[in-house]
Amino acid sequence: MLKTFPKGGVHPEENKLTSSKAIKRMPVPKVVYVPIAQHIGIPAEIIVNQKDKVQKGQVVAKSGGFVSSNIHSPVAGTVTKLDMIVDTSGYKKQCIVIRTDEKDESNQEIPEFPLKKEITMEQKDILQHISDSGIVGLGGATFPSHVKLDLKNDNKVDYLIINGVECEPYLTADHRLMLEKAEEIIVGIQILMKALHINKAVIGIENNKRDAIEVLKKAAADDDRIQVAALQVKYPQGSEKQLIKAIIGREVPKGGLPMDVGVIVHNVGTIFAIYQAVQYDQPLTERVVTVTGKNLEKASNFWVKIGTPIKDLVEEVGGLPEGTRKIVNGGPMMGKAIKNTDVPVTKGTSGILVISEDEASRQEPENCIRCGKCVFVCPMGLEPHLLMNLTEKGMYERAASEDVMTCIECGSCSYVCPSHRPLLDYIRFGKSIVKKLNTAKN
Amino acid sequence: MADPIIISASPHVHSNKSTKNLMYDVLYALIPAFLVSIYVFGVSALVLTSVAVASCVLFEYVIQKYLLKTTVTVSDGSALITGILLAFNLPSNLPIWMIILGSLVAIGVAKLSFGGLGYNIFNPALVGRVFLLISFPVQMTSWPTAVENNTTLVDAVTSETTLGIIKEGLMYGDTMTTISEKLPSTIDLLLGITGGSAGEMSALALILGGIFLLARKVITWHIPITILVTMTVMTGIFWLINPEQYANPLIHLLSGGAILGAFYMATDLVTSPMTKKGMIVFAIGIGVITVVIRLFGAYPEGVSFAILIMNAFVPLINKYFKPRRFGSPIKSKIV
Numbered sequence: 001m002l003k004t005f006p007k008g009g010v011h012p013e014e015n016k017l018t019s020s021k022a023i024k025r026m027p028v029p030k031v032v033y034v035p036i037a038q039h040i041g042i043p044a045e046i047i048v049n050q051k052d053k054v055q056k057g058q059v060v061a062k063s064g065g066f067v068s069s070n071i072h073s074p075v076a077g078t079v080t081k082l083d084m085i086v087d088t089s090g091y092k093k094q095c096i097v098i099r100t101d102e103k104d105e106s107n108q109e110i111p112e113f114p115l116k117k118e119i120t121m122e123q124k125d126i127l128q129h130i131s132d133s134g135i136v137g138l139g140g141a142t143f144p145s146h147v148k149l150d151l152k153n154d155n156k157v158d159y160l161i162i163n164g165v166e167c168e169p170y171l172t173a174d175h176r177l178m179l180e181k182a183e184e185i186i187v188g189i190q191i192l193m194k195a196l197h198i199n200k201a202v203i204g205i206e207n208n209k210r211d212a213i214e215v216l217k218k219a220a221a222d223d224d225r226i227q228v229a230a231l232q233v234k235y236p237q238g239s240e241k242q243l244i245k246a247i248i249g250r251e252v253p254k255g256g257l258p259m260d261v262g263v264i265v266h267n268v269g270t271i272f273a274i275y276q277a278v279q280y281d282q283p284l285t286e287r288v289v290t291v292t293g294k295n296l297e298k299a300s301n302f303w304v305k306i307g308t309p310i311k312d313l314v315e316e317v318g319g320l321p322e323g324t325r326k327i328v329n330g331g332p333m334m335g336k337a338i339k340n341t342d343v344p345v346t347k348g349t350s351g352i353l354v355i356s357e358d359e360a361s362r363q364e365p366e367n368c369i370r371c372g373k374c375v376f377v378c379p380m381g382l383e384p385h386l387l388m389n390l391t392e393k394g395m396y397e398r399a400a401s402e403d404v405m406t407c408i409e410c411g412s413c414s415y416v417c418p419s420h421r422p423l424l425d426y427i428r429f430g431k432s433i434v435k436k437l438n439t440a441k442n
Numbered sequence: 443m444a445d446p447i448i449i450s451a452s453p454h455v456h457s458n459k460s461t462k463n464l465m466y467d468v469l470y471a472l473i474p475a476f477l478v479s480i481y482v483f484g485v486s487a488l489v490l491t492s493v494a495v496a497s498c499v500l501f502e503y504v505i506q507k508y509l510l511k512t513t514v515t516v517s518d519g520s521a522l523i524t525g526i527l528l529a530f531n532l533p534s535n536l537p538i539w540m541i542i543l544g545s546l547v548a549i550g551v552a553k554l555s556f557g558g559l560g561y562n563i564f565n566p567a568l569v570g571r572v573f574l575l576i577s578f579p580v581q582m583t584s585w586p587t588a589v590e591n592n593t594t595l596v597d598a599v600t601s602e603t604t605l606g607i608i609k610e611g612l613m614y615g616d617t618m619t620t621i622s623e624k625l626p627s628t629i630d631l632l633l634g635i636t637g638g639s640a641g642e643m644s645a646l647a648l649i650l651g652g653i654f655l656l657a658r659k660v661i662t663w664h665i666p667i668t669i670l671v672t673m674t675v676m677t678g679i680f681w682l683i684n685p686e687q688y689a690n691p692l693i694h695l696l697s698g699g700a701i702l703g704a705f706y707m708a709t710d711l712v713t714s715p716m717t718k719k720g721m722i723v724f725a726i727g728i729g730v731i732t733v734v735i736r737l738f739g740a741y742p743e744g745v746s747f748a749i750l751i752m753n754a755f756v757p758l759i760n761k762y763f764k765p766r767r768f769g770s771p772i773k774s775k776i777v
Contacts, residue, residue, distance in 0.1 A: 254769035332455040367560035372716030381765040411453030
């Protein structure tokens with residue numbers, strides 16, 4: 001019996017259309033739009049001016065605090081504007097617009113480096129490097145990685161868990177990366193183990209990616225501190241708390257962090273970025289993005305420069321097909337619908353999903369029939385129907401005492417509701433109000 | 443682009459299971475029992491079911507459209523199922539006007555006056571049935587005799603149900619040994635060649651449908667299995683103490699409305715608890731009350747009452763039997 005988390009979860013259609021498509025390199029875009037808030041926390045501070053020439057990999061916006069991250073220029077070129085543009089959140093955000101210098105040779109260099117297994121850097125330097133290189137969680141949460149690695153409180157962390165679950169339907173970016181960069185990922189894990197003095201690492205991969213499990217097992221064969229755990233396919237297993245529970249059975253306490261149970265979780269994409277930063281001094285300026293959809297003929301996975309307009313990616317796969325009604329930044333369960341394709345790829349963009357007419361709109365909500373399905377599927381042990389009800393009635397205090405804040409917004413409740421009730425919409429709203437009330441109280 | 447791009451919050455996919463799907467699954471699950479019903483009770487079973495379904499649907503339509511002036515929800519199939527379940531709980535020779543009255547109480551009183559599908563506290567079909575049982579006890583307890591391959595239009599001969607025979611026999615001081623001579627064989631009970639309400643007799647057909655519902659995940663095992671286990675354990679204890687005074691658990695399980703109640707009535711999504719722990723508590727309650735009524739009450743059968751009584755406890759059960767929140771302290775285990 002394969003491991004999985006015990007309570008809740010759903011199994012949406014997998015639709016991993018691009019799992020056999022090798023990662024292609026997108027041509028360098030003519031213009032990149034680099035937002036300064038690509039991570040959770042304080043936005044970075046712009047340190048360049050209009051008309052400045054910038055080098056590829058140069059810091060253009062400096063980390064704005066501890067929970068923040070550096071932003072590097074993905075290309076060599078000229079800053080044409082410091083502008084407000086709509087990002088994936090739907091709001092206008094500050095952004096550095098850089099025109100690529102086509103003559104600059106560094107733009108044509110392909111950052112493919114030979115495998116470098118030996119880790120020469122010292123512990124302290126490793127952490128500094130990760131921080132300097134602008135690395136954030138690439139699974140989608142975009143939490144600055146160095147914050148997770150800061151173990152000053154004498155936390156007894158004994159496990160490093162690597163998230164290769166990719167439980168979102170459609171997305172295959174992590175899957176392809178694991179297949180194509182398995183050995184680099186193993187070195188990346190060793191780097192973190194060295195930096196954090198951890199002796200146990202487990203890579204969690206769902207069993208619909210057997211090839212990746214095999215490849216990583218092989219790559220990790222020399223290092224008996226690193227295990228690969230094949231997991232049952234179940235959404236939302238890629239959620240940190242569920243993943244830790246599935247692999248080592250520890251339960252992160254309510255309101256707590258993985259650190260509280262001695263675990264640090266990193267996504268495989270982040271691990272690869274760490275490898276690149278530590279071994280080859282490459283800042284995070286590109287990532288793997290899955291561009292997919294049932295009606296896309298040339299759906300595939302791409303290495304994409306941060307700041308590339310999604311438009312360019314869509315063109316690369318043959319343009320938006322007729323009848324496109326929804327474009328999602330991310331996967332179908334947790335991704336954000338975007339208004340147009342001018343929005344740039346950021347550090348958190350794991351996929352672009354194009355949805356056609358028949359799947360784009362929601363059904364009309366009907367009465368709750370009290371079937372309890374939302375309760376069964378909630379991985380956090382919440383009662384979504386109750387939370388929606390409480391929010392609807394404005395009973396926020398009660399919603400707070402029913403643990404609304406522990407909701408991880410996986411969407412399993414809305415997915416499964418036979419009455420098509422917008423459970424998660426209301427819960428999100430309830431959470432935002434409760435958060436405000438809490439802030440007001442303090 | 444001609445059509446505007448849709449912006450909505452995640453998730454962007456749905457399981458594609460709707461309330462309608464669930465209702466129609468219940469409908470399909472009831473087909474085997476319906477066929478058995480027609481086989482043993484003939485045309486009268488067909489008439490009963492048609493009248494109950496037609497009046498339930500019609501009452502819902504008329505009340506919603508002309509009285510409440512709200513959206514008509516007939517198409518979700520729930521009134522249809524109430525009609526079938528009501529029919530299954532009635533003797534097939536019941537006068538037609540009583541069937542219509544029962545339907546009115548089920549839909550009008552038990553369902554729509556509470557606010558319609560999802561808001562009713564009590565199982566509508568059972569409210570209809572119990573209303574009729576209390577109002578017309580004679581007609582509600584004279585069942586037509588089951589005849590294999592029945593082709594008659596009106597059943598002149600009436601007979602008693604298995605549980606009725608036992609209750610009466612014990613009341614007159616007979617022992618189970620003498621009573622059991624009058625009882626149908628276990629095979630007949632299993633197949634449904636026995637007197638009883640139109641759809642409750644064939645344990646086999648009902649279990650078949652029940653397995654379908656479990657496979658389609660419309661219901662979970664918690665309620666039906668717990669009810670049947672509770673009943674088995676409880677009747678088993680009494681039977682072991684005095685087999686001459688108490689019928690064996692097999693008779694209890696296969697006769698009356700136990701299977702119909704456990705798989706189709708108690709599992710009604712709207713009127714059952716929403717957590718698995720709650721479901722088990724609810725089902726134990728149903729099992730215990732049923733057995734208490736059957737063994738010690740005035741009525742030979744108690745499934746309907748048991749379910750309705752436990753329906754009333756559902757809000758309380760939902761309040762006290764919550765799922766364990768992820769990350770909340772675990773009670774210390776002995777390592």
